[in-house]
Amino acid sequence: MAESKARQVTLRSIADQLGLHVSTVSRVLNGRADDGARAASGDTATRIRRLAQELGYQPDPHGSGLRTGRSKLVGVLVPRLSDLVLAMIYEGIDEAAGELGLTTITANSRDDDKTRRVRTKMLLARRVEGLIFGDASLDSGFLDELAADGGKFVLVNRRAGEHPSVTADDLLGGRLAAEHLLGLGHTDVAVIAGEPYASTGADRTAGFVGLYRDRGLPAPRVVHSPFDTAGGRLAAERLLADPNRPTAIFAVNDFAAIGAMGAARDHGLTVGTDISIMGYNDTPLAAELPVPLTSVSVPMRDMGRRALQMLTRLLFGGEVRSERLPPVLAARASTARSRPAAL
Template sequence: MSAQPVAQAAEARGTFGGDMDKGSGPVTLRMIADEVGVNVSTVSRVINSSDKEARRWASSDMIDRIRTVVAARGYQRNPHAASLRTRRSGLVGVLVPRLQDFVLATVYEGIEEAATEQGISTFVTNSLDRPENQASRTELMLSRRVDGLIFGDAHTGDPFLDTLAKRGIKFTLVSRRSGDHISATCDDIMGGRLVAEHLLATGRRDIGILSGRDYASTGNDRTAGVVQACLEAGIRIRPERIVHGGFDAPGGRQATERLLVQGGCPDAIFATNDFAAIGAMGVLRDRGITVPDDVAIVGYNDTPLAAELSIPLTTIHSPMHEMGRAGLNLLLAMLRGEPVESVRLAPELIVRASTAS
């Protein structure tokens, strides 16, 4: 017997806990169909589809009637039957550098929220931004029969994702982009431009950049946006003013110390992550350099801590939660065979005391 008939039979029988008014026993799709006056396949399609897809099979009034009866009778889907029918597990794997990172944790919350709305389960693992971990944990998730993958740890120029695509594995990227792979990110180049325009408007001309890891598109794109906007204003940022390092506070501290050693004290520092900006503030405080009078500081992402610092941090608001939702929805559309395009969400400049004149 093929998987499709087995699934239909299992779904029609059901394994559910509610009771119909007409006697005891589990609530089945057939009972729902008989009460509404349609066939079992129509009920199945309506309850297993989004609103848009359900309208392919039934009118809006009929969809409402079916869902009302389903709710009233306490019907619950049989996930085993659905898996047989679709040949899908209903499971999505997510890789992030570190879940302790506030940005990626918030992105994942968006992924999980959207997945729950669609009846999908997710599980997440950390790669620690190490290619060998990314490869091994990807294979682990594939062994668990995930329908698709979402990567928050893409490395620019790494052929790993190209190899996965050639294998026919469906995936999307969030936070970072890489090559032509489908992604949901903030428009980080525009975010960098907003930073440069703001600093130039406050009279700053010597800008140092804590650019993050050189394999992450986020830091590279944000840096590129600043450099481009400054060039258009006739200002060239010297190479020694761009320093790579970690996106966390210790990374920001180390990068700032190198920045000061390489070229002296700039009149502004842009950190491509709020936590790196906090590390930079610590270095300036220890050296008796005042913010913002001596040096203006700008961060990125608008984490909750940014507004609560003793000197509130000017930053770029990145729509992290929405990014996660978009990444999951892009993956589901891809799994349905629909055409998809990468999403670039708009950044917003949030001005606070760290750049006040």
């Protein structure tokens, strides 16, 4: 781009200037700096490297890709990049990819199966070497097909079937949330559970509900919703309209929790006093909200990094085992004891 076609620096242009053969130049430039001896005499190697550096030679990926069959491209499918959680995971993926000389291409599926298939096909047409899915659905039909076709991929954030994945331990995270609210004396609680097709929401909810059941307490109410603020607000409206409303709400996502905070306020309730609300993921916003939000912290960037590393192991024919990273509770002002002293 910065160079017109005619001026592009190629192995040939370097070879010609040095009176060498392009294969020699290729060997030197591809060999690692230390074992250059294998490729050419020390002197020749030095001259080649110096000129390549001087001219700013960058190998044309079309040429090498065509020849080697390796694109050094990785495809990343997410529900939407404007979901902060996925954006942070993607940053982790891209960071780790860059360190390994890989480039990522991303696409949004909007959690729609048709879109997911079309976008995946586009990524494959680009000859990505492998894929990372951040939008897995518990109904894993598409992934099963892809795996059967020999597709190489790993999942991140959400698990599905037996496909290799890097997730947080959402079951544990749900239990941590339940322990926290129970510790504050909340026995009448509700869960804003997200979309039923996502393992994240399902597992967090199962962990949460499971602990209440284990303690012989009444089962928390569970209501589903989109993973965003508007969805959380609507779900909370339903819960708060009930005269017998819960004293605490666990939303499986910080943004849904923020929506729930808004609904609480509309009902004249002060969050952290009249009602406890907690979220999940501990996005950077949570700690900085006017009423700091209790949440469950998940290593999003690290999940992304690990997913990329797992994919490369898979591509090199190695064995991979799914990873579950531990979540950590982050208690803040939005949750407090169930019955204030004043009552």
